[in-house]
Amino acid sequence: MVFILFNPANVNKDIMLVEFNMAQFKLVVSDNKGKSISQELKDRAANPLLGSKIGEIIDSSIIGIAGGKIKITGGSDKSGTPMRPDVHGGVKKYVLLSRGVGMRNASEGNRIRKLIRGNMVTEEIYQLNCVLVEGNVPEKAATSDTNKIADVKK
Secondary structure (H helix, E strand, O other): OEEEEEOHHHOOOOEEEEEOOOOEEEEEEEOOOOOEEEEEEEHHHOHHHOOOEOOOEEEHHHOOOOOOEEEEEEEEEOOOOEEOOOOOOOOEEEEEEOOOOOOOOOOOOOOEEEEEEOOEOOOOEEEEEEEEEEOOOOOOOOOHHHHHHHHHHO
């Protein structure tokens, strides 16, 4: 979305283009039983999540689960760079890692400098992982195709 801002008194001098990117997330919500759902949030539905951090507990009415709460546990950006809870802000940084998120097969004493994204949810985040703290993951409604197949088998 692009807006043109100008000062009416100085039309020729003060023209500025401002571009606003609307947020878009793939939200993966799981419960403690291993069940998970994936939901895509766009534009206004995704805006309440902007600025929140890993570990925060948010009302689940944002994603359509009434009476529950979700906890943000992690995520990644469009290039696959993982979010890490101990890197502050919404920036990408090279961090010296010895274990944890973004590190594979760390043997004793090895440290590697890796590209990691901070713990704040920004527009650049593509996938956001959450755990359902209160409430239940809703059942997906059976599609009409599966109902037709069941009718044919009878």
